[in-house]
Amino acid sequence: MKVPFVDLTALSSDIKSEILRQIELVSQDASFILGKEVELFEEEFASFHQVKYGIGVNSGTDALYLSLLACGVQPGDEVITVANSFIATALAISRVGAKPVLVDIDSQTYNIDVDKIEEVITSKTKAIIPVHLYGKPVEMSTILDLASHYYLKVIEDACQAHGSFCDGKFVGSIGDVGCFSFYPGKNLGSYGDGGIVITNNEEIATSLKLLRNYGQKKKYYHSRLGFNSRLSTVQAAVLRVKLKYLVEWSKLRRAHAKFYKQLFADNVLITVSIDYDFLSHVYHLYVIRVKNRDSLQNYLTDKGITTGIHYPVPIHFQEAYRYLGYKVGDFPITERYADEILSLPMYPELTQEQVIYVADKVKEGLHNAV
Numbered sequence: 001m002k003v004p005f006v007d008l009t010a011l012s013s014d015i016k017s018e019i020l021r022q023i024e025l026v027s028q029d030a031s032f033i034l035g036k037e038v039e040l041f042e043e044e045f046a047s048f049h050q051v052k053y054g055i056g057v058n059s060g061t062d063a064l065y066l067s068l069l070a071c072g073v074q075p076g077d078e079v080i081t082v083a084n085s086f087i088a089t090a091l092a093i094s095r096v097g098a099k100p101v102l103v104d105i106d107s108q109t110y111n112i113d114v115d116k117i118e119e120v121i122t123s124k125t126k127a128i129i130p131v132h133l134y135g136k137p138v139e140m141s142t143i144l145d146l147a148s149h150y151y152l153k154v155i156e157d158a159c160q161a162h163g164s165f166c167d168g169k170f171v172g173s174i175g176d177v178g179c180f181s182f183y184p185g186k187n188l189g190s191y192g193d194g195g196i197v198i199t200n201n202e203e204i205a206t207s208l209k210l211l212r213n214y215g216q217k218k219k220y221y222h223s224r225l226g227f228n229s230r231l232s233t234v235q236a237a238v239l240r241v242k243l244k245y246l247v248e249w250s251k252l253r254r255a256h257a258k259f260y261k262q263l264f265a266d267n268v269l270i271t272v273s274i275d276y277d278f279l280s281h282v283y284h285l286y287v288i289r290v291k292n293r294d295s296l297q298n299y300l301t302d303k304g305i306t307t308g309i310h311y312p313v314p315i316h317f318q319e320a321y322r323y324l325g326y327k328v329g330d331f332p333i334t335e336r337y338a339d340e341i342l343s344l345p346m347y348p349e350l351t352q353e354q355v356i357y358v359a360d361k362v363k364e365g366l367h368n369a370v
């Protein structure tokens, strides 16, 4: 049996043809840039999250970057985020000219350790970027308290967590702004690059609309130094179709995760992360922790199972970030987990047989390694 890590071709043929029909309509209209589909998708995505504004942009990275600018973060400022995330979280901070200040992960949630944030806040700190990694929400109440006490902006990196919620609120709608990616492999993926920022703050929304479109107030009148970072109309059309299925797809992901968990329950060699009732995990990734991770990964590859590691090199160990001056031991949990984490196949269309096969081979591989 072959089990890919994700399978973007597994989309049902009904949905595929619905998408192609919508793309055809955009092409008849030839409204490729900021066409009406963009505005409609922005409204639908914002209303799904029960927020006022959605501003489509060309990637999750730009959603973060433009949000930092719209929140007034400037060169020399500091922005706090987590040591284990996709590099784009830190890159967005650097691109503003600000300094990424990292915090270790919590050993139970695998997300930013909220109890270690306050000790790195300085007079230069302007914002916190919590990352809802793997699709699991960060517990936001501590972060919101710190933000209001120290006058910091909260920019949620929800690029892996479309549709998950914390205490009854969708992630992305809890802080000042929420950033999403529509990279094809994400829980809501387009047919290319794409992203969106959501917010209830009118000033930030207005600013983002200018920034993504050459700083343009009306055609050829530019009030800000802006960029070209728009969500394309074709992508918006694709996303409007897919958004209707997001809740259903999240349910399927959760069901697969529950099944994996059951199958691993009696195995002392496998650690699965703990779930909390007030957090809804949407399992962008299903991550286990094991000793002998690399040999298990090779074993699974031999058995036709593709896996991933998110992430093998923490941000503070990346060559590009050597200048930050962090050293081995600064973020012990992140560093230890980087050698133990393994992401198993996870996508809505995964079958029960595939989950059973993967779980069997994981147990087999670990048994052989002992």
Ligand SMILES: *Cc1c(COP(=O)(O)O)cnc(C)c1O
Residues within 6 Å of the ligand: 059, 060, 061, 062, 085, 086, 088, 089, 131, 133, 157, 159, 160, 180, 181, 182, 183, 193, 194, 195
């Ligand atoms: C994917 C991702 C991004 C960047 O999104 P792009 O659309 O690829 O630019 C940022 N942060 C996290 C956590 C991500 O997973």
